[in-house]
Amino acid sequence: MLRDITIGQYYPADSVIHKLDPRTKLFATLLFVISLFTFRSWAGLALATVFLAVLIRLSKVPLRYMVKGLRAIVVILLITALFNLFLTPGKVLVEWWIFSISYEGLISAGKMTVRLIFLILGTSVVTLTTTPNALTDGLEKALRPLNAIRIPVHEVAMMMSIALRFIPILVEETDKIMKAQIARGADFESGNLIKKAKNMVPLLVPLFISAFRRANDLALAMEARCYHGGKGRTKMKPLQYRRRDAVVYGLVLVYFAGMIAVRILL
Amino acid sequence: MSIILDHVNYVYSAGTAYEKHALKDISLKIEDGQFIGIIGHTGSGKSTLIQHLNGLIRATSGAIYYNGEDIYDKGYPLQKLRGKVGLVFQYPEHQLFETTIFKDVCFGPKNQGLSQNEAELKAFEALRAVGLSERLWYQSPFDLSGGQKRRVAIAGVLAMKPEVLILDEPTAGLDPKGRDEILDQVVRMHRELHITVILVSHSMEDVANYVGRLIVMNRGQVMFDGVPREVFAHYQELEAVGLSAPQVTYLMHDLRRRGLSVDESATTLEEAKASILRALQVGSK
Numbered sequence: 001m002l003r004d005i006t007i008g009q010y011y012p013a014d015s016v017i018h019k020l021d022p023r024t025k026l027f028a029t030l031l032f033v034i035s036l037f038t039f040r041s042w043a044g045l046a047l048a049t050v051f052l053a054v055l056i057r058l059s060k061v062p063l064r065y066m067v068k069g070l071r072a073i074v075v076i077l078l079i080t081a082l083f084n085l086f087l088t089p090g091k092v093l094v095e096w097w098i099f100s101i102s103y104e105g106l107i108s109a110g111k112m113t114v115r116l117i118f119l120i121l122g123t124s125v126v127t128l129t130t131t132p133n134a135l136t137d138g139l140e141k142a143l144r145p146l147n148a149i150r151i152p153v154h155e156v157a158m159m160m161s162i163a164l165r166f167i168p169i170l171v172e173e174t175d176k177i178m179k180a181q182i183a184r185g186a187d188f189e190s191g192n193l194i195k196k197a198k199n200m201v202p203l204l205v206p207l208f209i210s211a212f213r214r215a216n217d218l219a220l221a222m223e224a225r226c227y228h229g230g231k232g233r234t235k236m237k238p239l240q241y242r243r244r245d246a247v248v249y250g251l252v253l254v255y256f257a258g259m260i261a262v263r264i265l266l
Numbered sequence: 267m268s269i270i271l272d273h274v275n276y277v278y279s280a281g282t283a284y285e286k287h288a289l290k291d292i293s294l295k296i297e298d299g300q301f302i303g304i305i306g307h308t309g310s311g312k313s314t315l316i317q318h319l320n321g322l323i324r325a326t327s328g329a330i331y332y333n334g335e336d337i338y339d340k341g342y343p344l345q346k347l348r349g350k351v352g353l354v355f356q357y358p359e360h361q362l363f364e365t366t367i368f369k370d371v372c373f374g375p376k377n378q379g380l381s382q383n384e385a386e387l388k389a390f391e392a393l394r395a396v397g398l399s400e401r402l403w404y405q406s407p408f409d410l411s412g413g414q415k416r417r418v419a420i421a422g423v424l425a426m427k428p429e430v431l432i433l434d435e436p437t438a439g440l441d442p443k444g445r446d447e448i449l450d451q452v453v454r455m456h457r458e459l460h461i462t463v464i465l466v467s468h469s470m471e472d473v474a475n476y477v478g479r480l481i482v483m484n485r486g487q488v489m490f491d492g493v494p495r496e497v498f499a500h501y502q503e504l505e506a507v508g509l510s511a512p513q514v515t516y517l518m519h520d521l522r523r524r525g526l527s528v529d530e531s532a533t534t535l536e537e538a539k540a541s542i543l544r545a546l547q548v549g550s551k
Contacts, residue, residue, distance in 0.1 A: 202373065
């Protein structure tokens with residue numbers, strides 16, 4: 001039922017991308033996202049497409065699996081595309097009542113849609129190939145300088161990793177409670193909005209209770225193991241750059257430079 | 267009145283890295299009024315199997331018939347089926363949500379479309395049947411002990427007047443006393459309400475004393491299906507898949523090996539005692 005949610009879900013496979021240091025992947029994503037909003041020309045788009053295609057290919061995650069994640073943003077995609085389509089002034093192609101579609105609007109709607117799709121695909125390559133723990137480890141280490149301005153980086157990272165860790169647990173729990181209530185004749189599908197909301201009570205009450213119970217247990221377990229925050233804490237498996245990370249940093253920088261060159265030259 | 271499973275297969279997350287063939291070609295017939303134990307290791311597919319029986323999970327292939335009707339037929343009233351085949355999940359107390367115990371037990375019958383009065387009557391009977399003291403009925407379910415909560419949750423399903431009651435690990439996490447109480451209660455319900463009971467467990471001791479038929483699941487398949495003494499005769503094969511026969515079976519086999527002519531197929535303490543005493547008498551004569 002709820003197993004289709006792909007956000008924050010790790011897809012196990014044995015690929016180069018999986019093995020990269022999470023910091024490398026975060027850096028590459030950052031540059032990729034920026035690069036998506038720099039291109040104007042078709043050449044830039046082509047370059048970004050090639051880069052993304054290579055990434056997806058290398059990650060060994062089935063494309064079908066990634067595209068599933070796009071379903072969540074279909075509405076946003078549609079709204080963005082429509083706004084661009086109708087509200088961009090320029091050479092008019094079609095006109096009907098107060099609506100008009102310009103050539104420029106068509107182009108910019110297309111580009112914006114592609115940008116957003118690439119954005120989601122690019123970032124999901126990272127989340128699908130990196131375990132949530134590795135991701136927060138990477139974030140923690142990459143953001144460590146912020147400690148200097150009194151941002152509790154470790155604590156934030158810990159909260160993030162716990163939150164991520166709990167997504168699948170709570171999804172499973174929801175699934176279980178839902179099934180149990182359906183077995184008692186509950187109906188979560190039919191009825192109008194108010195009725196539907198009311199029907200959620202048998203699901204939400206047990207879910208909240210369970211979430212609190214789990215949070216309580218977890219806090220107790222952490223305390224029992226002397227957790228006291230990030231001060232003086234070391235890692236059992238500290239992150240370490242390898243040669244492939246250097247290579248990827250290089251390639252990503254070359255790609256980024258290429259995108260900028262294309263933007264300036266073309 | 268029966269449930270028939272005809273070559274049922276179920277595959278989880280088909281086509282992804284998480285693909286798992288949870289049920290492999292299961293064919294079973296569950297007769298009216300039987301008391302069945304389903305035993306299996308964690309991940310053997312027993313929980314998946316029972317969720318097929320009330321249509322919560324749809325088989326990837328194969329058919330399931332309830333009283334002769336195909337439950338996958340278009341227009342088959344699945345919601346009604348769930349009233350007929352009552353499923354009590356593991357840790358059912360985690361699904362309690364109402365402000366009072368009585369209201370919570372009314373939830374099922376109300377979903378069946380019964381009036382307030384009828385629902386209350388059903389809840390009344392169900393709470394009686396699980397043996398929960400009347401002075402607790404209007405308290406919050408969250409104030410109860412673990413064993414009591416579980417009774418309330420079982421009553422919540424029982425109130426729908428199911429013809430088949432399926433209990434998934436009803437004794438998990440209970441102390442020995444709570445475990446015996448729940449199991450005795452289940453036996454009483456089977457006898458007094460004349461319903462089919464399916465008890466899912468991974469503990470042989472739990473089911474050996476109670477059930478009339480034992481189905482052993484392993485890796486999504488039915489490994490053994492028969493009366494407990496037949497099944498326990500294969501205790502070595504059971505061990506090979508990480509299960510075990512009741513302690514009594516081992517004792518009897520050991521005694522036999524040491525020359526006492528006892529009946530190895532005894533499954534309960536009582537039978538074992540009788541058999542040992544008999545063997546000793548024969549020996550001393």
